[in-house]
Amino acid sequence: MKKQLLTLVLVPALIFGAVTIPLPKEASAASTGRIINSVSLRQSANENSTRIRYLKEGEKVTILSKVNSWWYKVKASDGREGYISTSAKYIQASGVTSPGDSNTNGGSGSGSSGSTSANVQKIIAAGKKYLGTPYEYGSSRDNTRTFDCSDFVRQAFLDGIGKKLPSDSRGQGSYVKSLGHAKTNWRDLKPGDLMFFMSYKGTSQSNYSGINKSTQTITHVAIYLGNGQILSTYSKDSGGVRIDSIENRHWEYRFLFGGSAL
Structure with missing residues (x-):
């Protein structure tokens, strides 16, 4: 009887021990950018929006999203978030995904x-x-x-x-x-x-x-x-x-x- 009980305990343990439980996938790395020329960090995606501050040449930013063809939402090196131009004149970006609808304002169909x-x-x-x-x-x-x-x-x-x-x-x-x-x-x-x-x-x-x-x-x-x-x-x-x-x-x-x- 004791032998049968021991078998019942060990078998499930062996079975579950052989199962590999998948771990959550690591989140993909955020897109990054480097400022090429000083550019305004603004409160909204509009040239007339209030300027938060200037981003300086050489400063690195985290690109949170590409709002449309001409604005990125970014996090600056000091942690402040805002919007900057997507122009290659101002920022060298990597790993940026465009919005799903390329035919929104400024996009091209x-x-x-x-x-x-x-x-x-x-x-x-x-x-x-x-x-x-x-x-x-x-x-x-x-x-x-x-x-x-x-x-x-x-x-x-x-x-x-x-x-x-x-x-x-x-x-x-x-x-x-x-x-x-x-x-x-x-x-x-x-x-x-x-x-x-x-x-x-x-x-x-x-x-x-x-x-x-x-x-x-x-x-x-x-x-x-x-x-x-x-x-x-x-x-x-x-x-x-x-x-x-x-x-x-x-x-x-x-x-x-x-x-x-x-």
């Missing part, structure tokens, strides 16, 4: 593949098909019956290559800057680049002299066609979507910066 020059032609062609479409401030992003300036630019990119830009001109400007493509001389721009302008202060160049343009707010966006011409919409009286020359006109005096959104 499946139609954005192909050479840059081919995409530029598609964007410009898509924009030109709306020539004469009436202007409406704050136009609906759900239809193409009317446009304001940023809605028109957004629709040209969406129709042309399936790329969904931010819905307002300031967001579009921030996106271009985040890519490191911004230029302050319009003559350095290429066809298809976006151009950003400050408020209208008259037709005379003297009305814009002495203005610190780096502090000015974007009030208009246009698509550069080359040869000193822009494609945009800016008022009901102007006739809606149209092509204008910029040299020696208020457009040239109001120009803040421009660059590629591709």
Whole structure:
């Protein structure tokens, strides 16, 4: 009887001793980044958001997530969390996974593949098909019956290559800057680049002299066609979507910066 009891005790012990219990997998290492040039750490993913502090060249950060194509959420070396530009001009990143939906603001849809020059032609062609479409401030992003300036630019990119830009001109400007493509001389721009302008202060160049343009707010966006011409919409009286020359006109005096959104 004692022998039988001993057997009953030992057998389960031997069985369970042979079972390998899987351990939880170790969490994957966090993405890391190294600051290449000093960049603002901001409270939210917006260029106008409050700056927490500057991240210095050489500083290492932990990349918590890639919010979209132009913002990372990071943890700085002092433990503070915030948002910084994804531009390779500011940060060298490793092991970063993009958000699942690549067609959110600033992302590019499946139609954005192909050479840059081919995409530029598609964007410009898509924009030109709306020539004469009436202007409406704050136009609906759900239809193409009317446009304001940023809605028109957004629709040209969406129709042309399936790329969904931010819905307002300031967001579009921030996106271009985040890519490191911004230029302050319009003559350095290429066809298809976006151009950003400050408020209208008259037709005379003297009305814009002495203005610190780096502090000015974007009030208009246009698509550069080359040869000193822009494609945009800016008022009901102007006739809606149209092509204008910029040299020696208020457009040239109001120009803040421009660059590629591709």
